[in-house]
Structures are given as structure tokens and as C-alpha cells.
Amino acid sequence: MSAGVASPECPFNQVYLSLLDHYGPQHWWPGDTAFEVMVGAILTQNTAWRNVEAAINNLKRADLLAADGIINCPDAELAQLLRPAGYFNIKTTRLKNLCMLLHNAGFKRLQEMPTRELRQQLLAVNGVGPETADAILLYAFQRPVFVIDAYTRRIFSRFGLVSGNEDYEALRARFEGALDATAAIYNEYHALIVQHAKQACRVKQECDRCILCPDCEYVTK
Numbered sequence: 155m156s157a158g159v160a161s162p163e164c165p166f167n168q169v170y171l172s173l174l175d176h177y178g179p180q181h182w183w184p185g186d187t188a189f190e191v192m193v194g195a196i197l198t199q200n201t202a203w204r205n206v207e208a209a210i211n212n213l214k215r216a217d218l219l220a221a222d223g224i225i226n227c228p229d230a231e232l233a234q235l236l237r238p239a240g241y242f243n244i245k246t247t248r249l250k251n252l253c254m255l256l257h258n259a260g261f262k263r264l265q266e267m268p269t270r271e272l273r274q275q276l277l278a279v280n281g282v283g284p285e286t287a288d289a290i291l292l293y294a295f296q297r298p299v300f301v302i303d304a305y306t307r308r309i310f311s312r313f314g315l316v317s318g319n320e321d322y323e324a325l326r327a328r329f330e331g332a333l334d335a336t337a338a339i340y341n342e343y344h345a346l347i348v349q350h351a352k353q354a355c356r357v358k359q360e361c362d363r364c365i366l367c368p369d370c371e372y373v374t375k
């Protein structure tokens with residue numbers, strides 16, 4: 155994993171400080187346990203967070219928020235509990251795949267793995283791509299891995315710091331090379347990006363209410 159140390163002039167760092175000053179700490183991830191964070195990372199694929207919460211609440215009510223409980227739950231039953239999160243049959247399979255990793259390797263052993271090895275383990279799970287793996291690494295295992303999502307591409311391509319078409323690993327390296335390599339900063343930054351993409355830099359951007367407007371290439375060019 156690359157490890158950056160931010161300079162005060164670094165534009166990635168300046169955007170971070172502006173967003174933090176404007177929105178304040180976001181207190182992510184919205185989950186009570188590392189396992190709940192991992193479940194949320196699978197369920198949030200292609201859906202809004204409120205739908206994930208509904209599905210997680212179903213799992214809690216069924217006393218199924220544990221790897222073995224999910225593995226042993228019949229697929230059809232689990233799919234009904236996950237229905238609010240959409241793509242519930244696919245997510246049933248993906249969640250069970252992730253739970254098999256936890257069951258076979260053990261959470262404690264995974265916790266002790268170097269980040270690179272743990273990332274490989276997660277990426278080997280069918281249905282876990284780089285964004286999901288990195289969300290799990292950062293928010294469940296507190297590893298300094300920057301999460302790249304569609305919001306990141308949208309904001310930073312408009313702002314003029316990336317093209318937005320870079321592949322996932324190139325973008326991740328760009329952020330990690332520019333910022334202090336701490337899980338706390340990566341945690342907060344990703345949460346702020348999501349907040350900003352919802353509040354101002356939406357699909358239809360609202361630049362007049364954007365804290366980044368004075369420096370944004372989309373506006374200044």
C-alpha cells in the first residue's frame with residue numbers, strides 16, 4: 155500500500171479541510187460492529203443507505219447478524235430479509251460468500267493479517283470488488299486504504315484534480331499518495347465526499363451553494 159504525507163498546499167488536502175470545515179465530522183461508518191459494517195458494505199452496492207438499514211434491521215430482528223447464522227439460513231429466507239436492499243438474490247449469495255471467509259479464516263486471524271494480504275483475501279470473495287473490499291478494510295478493519303466510488307470520481311473530475319476515467323487502483327494511489335496515510339483521515343474524507351455529493355455536487359450540480367466553488371475548474375473554466 156502506498157503511504158502519503160500531505161503537504162499544506164496539496165489540493166487533495168485542501169479540499170478535505172474545506173469539506174471538514176463546512177460539514178463537520180461525519181462519524182462513519184453507520185454500523186455498531188465490524189460485522190455489521192461488512193454486511194452494510196455488501197448490501198449498499200447499487201442502493202441507498204436507508205434500504206440497507208431496513209435490510210440490516212430485518213437481520214437483527216431475525217437474530218441473524220452473525221456469520222454462522224447467515225451461512226445456515228436458507229437462501230430463500232435470507233433473500234426475503236435482504237429484499238429492501240434490492241438485488242436480494244445476488245446479495246444473498248455475496249453475503250454468504252463473505253461470511254464463508256469469516257467462518258473459514260476467523261475474524262481474529264483476518265484482523266492480524268497485513269493489509270495487502272487481507273485485501274487479497276477480500277477480493278478473492280466472489281462479489282467483492284475493490285470498492286467493497288476497501289470499504290471493509292477501512293471501516294471494519296481500520297486500515298489506511300482510500301475508498302474510491304462514483305461520488306469521488308464525479309466531484310474530483312469536475313473540480314479538476316482527476317480525469318475521472320482512471321482505473322480504480324490508479325485513483326486510489328493518487329489519493330493515498332497525496333494524503334496523510336491514516337485510517338482516520340481516509341475514513342472522514344470518504345464520508346465527506348459522500349455528503350458533498352448529496353448536498354451540492356449532485357448529478358445536477360448546485361455550484362452556487364458549494365464550498366469548493368471558488369477553486370473548482372468546472373466553474374472557473
Ligand code: SF4
Pocket residue numbers: 309312313354355356359360361364365366367370371372373
Ligand atoms: S463548484 Fe459545482 S462542480 Fe465544482 S465541486 Fe462544487 S458543486 Fe461540484
